[in-house]
Amino acid sequence: MIGEQNPALPHTQTLVYLFYKHAFLQNNRGYGAAIVVYLLGIIMLITAFQMWAQKKWVYYA
Numbered sequence: 914m915i916g917e918q919n920p921a922l923p924h925t926q927t928l929v930y931l932f933y934k935h936a937f938l939q940n941n942r943g944y945g946a947a948i949v950v951y952l953l954g955i956i957m958l959i960t961a962f963q964m965w966a967q968k969k970w971v972y973y974a
Contacts, residue, residue, distance in 0.1 A: 928948055928951065928952045928955075929952070931948050932945045932948040932949050932952070933945075935948065936948075
């Protein structure tokens with residue numbers, strides 16, 4: 914496995930790769946779905962902040 918060759922790899926994996934690894938490679942679809950829900954929450958928070966902050970960044974004449 915790739916993680917055994919490089920000891921730093923498990924600490925630098927993204928959530929998208931973790932979803933792929935658990936859902937498709939290890940066939941643990943429930944855990945993969947939980948990762949996707951967590952990722953969706955993070956994206957929703959970032960999007961809400963950007964929509965709120967956009968009102969302060971954009972000035973219409």
